[in-house]
Amino acid sequence: MNLLLFSLFREKKRRRVVELAEKMVVDGGDGSTCEWEGRWNHIKKFLERSGPFTHPDFEPSTESIQFMLETCKILVIGAGGLGCELLKDLALSGFRSIHVVDMDTIDVSNLNRQFLFRPKDVGRPKADVAADFINSRIPGCRVVPHFKKIQDLDETFYKQFHIIVCGLDSVVARRWMNGMLLSLLVYEDGVLDTGSIIPLIDGGTEGFKGNARVILPGMSACIDCTLELYPPQINFPMCTIASMPRLPEHCIEYVRVLLWPKVSPFGGRKSNFFYCVALDGDDPEHIQWVYQKSLERAAEFNIRGVTYRLTQGVVKRIIPAVASTNAVIAAACATEVFKIASSAYIPLNNYMVFNDVDGLYTYTFEAERKENCSACSQVPVDLHFSPSSKLQEVLDYLTESASLQMKSPAITAAVEGKNKTLYLQSVASIEQRTRPNLSKTLKELGLTDRQELAVADVTTPQTMLFRLCFTS
Ligand SMILES: [Zn+2]
Numbered sequence: 001m002n003l004l005l006f007s008l009f010r011e012k013k014r015r016r017v018v019e020l021a022e023k024m025v026v027d028g029g030d031g032s033t034c035e036w037e038g039r040w041n042h043i044k045k046f047l048e049r050s051g052p053f054t055h056p057d058f059e060p061s062t063e064s065i066q067f068m069l070e071t072c073k074i075l076v077i078g079a080g081g082l083g084c085e086l087l088k089d090l091a092l093s094g095f096r097s098i099h100v101v102d103m104d105t106i107d108v109s110n111l112n113r114q115f116l117f118r119p120k121d122v123g124r125p126k127a128d129v130a131a132d133f134i135n136s137r138i139p140g141c142r143v144v145p146h147f148k149k150i151q152d153l154d155e156t157f158y159k160q161f162h163i164i165v166c167g168l169d170s171v172v173a174r175r176w177m178n179g180m181l182l183s184l185l186v187y188e189d190g191v192l193d194t195g196s197i198i199p200l201i202d203g204g205t206e207g208f209k210g211n212a213r214v215i216l217p218g219m220s221a222c223i224d225c226t227l228e229l230y231p232p233q234i235n236f237p238m239c240t241i242a243s244m245p246r247l248p249e250h251c252i253e254y255v256r257v258l259l260w261p262k263v264s265p266f267g268g269r270k271s272n273f274f275y276c277v278a279l280d281g282d283d284p285e286h287i288q289w290v291y292q293k294s295l296e297r298a299a300e301f302n303i304r305g306v307t308y309r310l311t312q313g314v315v316k317r318i319i320p321a322v323a324s325t326n327a328v329i330a331a332a333c334a335t336e337v338f339k340i341a342s343s344a345y346i347p348l349n350n351y352m353v354f355n356d357v358d359g360l361y362t363y364t365f366e367a368e369r370k371e372n373c374s375a376c377s378q379v380p381v382d383l384h385f386s387p388s389s390k391l392q393e394v395l396d397y398l399t400e401s402a403s404l405q406m407k408s409p410a411i412t413a414a415v416e417g418k419n420k421t422l423y424l425q426s427v428a429s430i431e432q433r434t435r436p437n438l439s440k441t442l443k444e445l446g447l448t449d450r451q452e453l454a455v456a457d458v459t460t461p462q463t464m465l466f467r468l469c470f471t472s
Contacts, residue, residue: 034139034140035140040065043094046338046344047060047064048065054345055345055346057343058343058344065094068342069094072163073099074095074161074163074337074341075098075164077102077177078166078167079100079127080110081113081167081169082203082204082330084113084114084116084130084326085167085326085329085330090337095141098142099146099161100130100131101127101146101153102130102145102147105126106121106122106125106129116133126147151458158180164181165203166200166201168202169204171230174204174223175223175460176458176460177200178217179224179462181217182218185217185218197218199215199216199217200217201213201215201337202223204329207322208357209355210325211353212351213351217376218376221350224374225368225376226351228402245298245301247303248304248307251297251298251303252315255293256279256290265277265289287315325354328354332352375464381464383468385397385470386470386471386472387441387443387449387470388441389442391423391439391442392438392439395423405459406457410457412453413453416446422434422453423438442468449470452467453467453468454466
């Protein structure tokens with residue numbers, strides 16, 4: 001499968017090289033004023049000679065490097081910890097047509113690892129500063145910044161890229177991007193047109209752990225196929241926090257969730273009513289209070305390890321970012337981009353795990369497609385409910401099921417020939433109008449067995465279709 005796809009990509013790439021050559025004859029080319037002798041020797045060693053690890057069909061040539069330098073268009077999503085590394089790695093590997101999308105501005109706490117940024121850049125958009133830095137430092141490289149949300153760009157934008165690399169810290173954004181690339185696939189009589197595939201290379205890090213994966217949308221496991229691998233946000237069970245703490249984090253959560261609202265420190269009386277002050281993770285006095293109370297709680301249960309730093313981490317839900325992990329994962333992702341763009345090596349199949357919490361541990365495995373993946377299988381997912389179930393139960397299922405994990409699903413259905421919004425959360429007035437539906441049963445809402453439900457959510461740009469199957 002991998003080999004077949006590989007040669008298809010190579011064909012696709014060749015066609016583009018020919019198109020470009022023709023175009024260059026017309027425009028007179030873009031000139032290679034910034035080249036110097038031996039500039040790309042490190043890349044040519046991989047592309048202009050064969051080796052023991054090259055792809056079986058690989059033929060050394062000077063064409064590949066031209067494709068990378070002149071034609072191949074790469075999109076980097078995220079200009080943060082992974083994004084800075086990715087931009088640098090890709091630009092030094094010979095990719096010169098790169099776009100970068102990021103909606104954030106630079107914070108002073110980014111400067112220890114997001115090395116394209118300097119103190120003078122604090123407050124400026126990450127995408128703009130990162131692009132300026134690379135363009136001025138690496139001659140001939142053209143990084144185009146987009147200070148935007150990925151959701152603000154449409155399919156005509158995404159379609160122009162050969163390969164997309166994600167360096168994101170959000171599962172929702174990853175799923176949206178995955179959904180966008182799936183929506184670009186073209187099926188003819190149920191057969192996927194491989195020319196419509198844009199490979200997605202996804203990197204992720206969390207502290208000393210990371211992963212890199214290669215996704216060929218419609219062909220290999222997508223983000224949603226393996227959604228169960230992403231644990232939902234860490235929330236400790238309330239019973240553990242309240243009565244059986246075992247970890248220092250449990251003690252801090254006890255103070256944050258239960259003690260703070262009860263005691264209401266820093267609150268006070270204003271004229272005739274008592275007011276609470278919300279816990280502010282950036283207020284040192286607040287953190288100090290939580291820290292002291294957590295220490296008391298920890299002493300009571302003989303638990304060690306509560307520190308001021310951990311307290312702040314738990315309260316602010318900080319996942320420490322480690323520069324070296326970002327560097328390793330970004331390098332792995334950039335290598336995969338290089339392998340796919342050059343067709344010289346077999347790409348990662350398809351998931352690499354990296355962990356250097358204790359020593360160093362890494363391995364790869366093939367994540368498998370899920371037959372009934374709600375994002376990529378093209379099969380409507382069945383929802384089994386009794387006609388007397390309430391709409392609220394369906395909503396809960398959509399958000400709580402490990403394989404769906406939606407955030408704020410909007411449900412519509414055709415009822416008696418009319419499209420009806422059953423529930424929509426994101427617009428206050430519609431939420432108010434549709435809220436009573438949540439406590440109605442499916443039968444009362446006029447829904448029938450085998451009925452199609454259309455669900456929109458922030459996790460995907462496409463509307464998802466579900467089939468309601470009544471259980472008796
Ligand atoms: Zn899938």
